[in-house]
Amino acid sequence: MPASQAVLPTKERILGAAEELFARHGFEGASLRQLTAAAGVNLAAVNYHFGSKDRLIEEVFRRRLDQLNGRRMAALQEVSGQPDTTIEGVLAAFIVPALELSHDGSGSLFMRVLARAFAEHDDTLRRFLSENYGHVMRQFTAEFARLLPHLSKEELYWRVDLVTGALTHAMSGFGMIQRKSDVPEQQHREQTAQHLIRFAAAGLKSP
Amino acid sequence: MPASQAVLPTKERILGAAEELFARHGFEGASLRQLTAAAGVNLAAVNYHFGSKDRLIEEVFRRRLDQLNGRRMAALQEVSGQPDTTIEGVLAAFIVPALELSHDGSGSLFMRVLARAFAEHDDTLRRFLSENYGHVMRQFTAEFARLLPHLSKEELYWRVDLVTGALTHAMSGFGMIQRKSDVPEQQHREQTAQHLIRFAAAGLKSP
DNA sequence: CGTATGCTCAAACGATCGTTTGATTCCTCG
DNA sequence: CGAGGAATCAAACGATCGTTTGAGCATACG
Incomplete structure (x- = not known):
């Protein structure tokens, strides 16, 4: 077992490079040779540490989804079930953790991977x-x-689904809206969250 | 030059099979050998008729996008510029042609291809x-x-982008909402259009 | 009829893919 | 120190990829 060291252990370096290359070139488009070269490890390391390319893909997902699920559930606990709970608050609990994850330094490309997986x-x-x-x-x-007791179950499913679509679209960054170079990343993230929440809240509340 | 005949000419058969297999397995995931086998043509036919796989992909897009653009523009002409033009009418001109294209017999999978291309x-x-x-x-x-003169240009861009995201998501069929087997396709399409238009109109109109 | 021309076909090309192998190095622990 | 397991390495495996080739077939035209 490798001791803790200054450089990341092989497994972590593979996961990091995999996340970036899967986002950039897709699961089939990114080869293990590109991937291991980018990570600075031997070609055989993927199959040694993960068993196969498919299991590596699973691990890339598991690592980030655990973060995302954890943060979303925590944020939902904070705002839900209260008498003053708002649609906007629940939407923020859903949206903000995803935007944070999609823009924090190392995992910045994971939402693209997720959008790819959807597709x-x-x-x-x-x-x-x-x-x-x-x-x-x-x-x-x-x-x-x-919060929306007047909506039928089917109607609600539809609207939540459309919110998810708008969120996925906005986060994976293929829309027209791109961060301008003179806008700090955090500010752009907050603007994105505001636009998303306002738009989605109006759509959900529609009679 | 081949005469008109009962079976589709080779080019058309390749385009049809390509659309389906690209939607199902992606551009890199669908091989020319699968593709030509599905189309019932020789492997070399793709390079003979299209020059390369990349140009075949372009042709798959061009054929359907020309349809989609034409129908959207025609529908927009019908409803736009009038004193009684509504948000819902313009949204319908944007959404309904896409839903028709995504569900008409032969080209039923093209919107998945488009969603893939976005990703x-x-x-x-x-x-x-x-x-x-x-x-x-x-x-x-x-x-x-x-129709929404109170919105800033940036705000409007954001909202149109989010509408596109919701539409793409709904059409490519990866949401929770699936057509139930006892619902005819046309009815499901109309329901989809209604939900989309109502949701998007509310989001666009939000003050 | 003979000969171009458009098209199809089986076969092969070199490249790249994911995976496996077997030797070698590194580090720990008895 | 020396045994032994974990990790890394270069090299090769068979499979599959997109593309090319050159012969063979069909139809149209002089």
């Missing part, structure tokens, strides 16, 4: 995401249902 | 889409600006 339509990956995401989405949906 | 983040493809989409988006945005 891939792979059933194995869908099941994996559903298992790790399912209970979180259900908690948020339940809170929305409490 | 790919490839600059060449982005430029190509911008060249073929740009003027259409500008026309729609101009009409929204006329």
Whole structure:
């Protein structure tokens, strides 16, 4: 077992390089040779530490989704179930952790990976995401249902789904809106959150 | 030059199979060998008729985007510039042609291809889409600006972008909402359009 | 009829893919 | 010190990729 050291251990370096290259070139487009070269490790290290490329992909997801789920649930606990809970507050608990994750230094490209995974339509990956995401989405949906009692279950599902689409689109950065070079990253993130929350809140509240 | 015949000509058969396989497995995931086998043509036919796989991908896009652009522009002409033009009407002109295209018999998978292309983040493809989409988006945005004069240009861009995200998400079918087997396709399409228009109109109109 | 021309075909090309192997190095612990 | 497991390494494996080749077939035209 390797002792703690100044440079990151091999596993972490592979995960970091994988996240970036998967975001940039896709899961099939990024080869293990590019990946291990970028990480500065031997080609065989991926199969030694992870077993296969597919299991590496899973690990890339698991690491970030655990963070995201944790932060979202914590934020939801803070604002939900209160008499003064607002749609905007619940939306912020849903949106802000995702924006933070998508813009913090090392994991800045993970939301692109996630958007790719959505687009891939792979059933194995869908099941994996559903298992790790399912209970979180259900908690948020339940809170929305409490705040929007006049909406039918089907109507609510639709709207939450459309909110997710707008969020995914905005975060993965393929829209027209790009951060201008003279705007600090944190400010841009706050602006993004504000626009998203206002837009989504209006859509959800629509009679 | 081949005469008109009962079976589709080779070029068309390749384009059809390509659309389906690109949607299902991605651009890199679908090989020319799978593709030509599915189309019932020889492996070399792709390079003979299209020059390369990349140019085939371009042709798949061009064919459907021309349809989509044409229908959207025609629908926009019908409803725009009138004193009684509504947000909902313009949204319908934007949304309904896309839903029709994404669900009509042969081209049913193209919107998935488009969603993939968005996620790919490839600059060449982005430029190509911008060249073929740009003027259409500008026309729609101009009409929204006329109907929502209180919104700043930046605010409007943001909201149109979020509408696009919700539409792309809903159409590519990775959301929770799936057509139930006992609902006819046309009815499901109309429901999708209604939900999308109501949600997006509320988001756009938000003060 | 003979000959261009458009098209299809099986076969092969070199490159690159994910994975495996077996030797070698590194570090720990008896 | 020396044994032994963990980790790394260069090299090779078979498979598959996009593309090219050159022969063969069909149809149209003089």
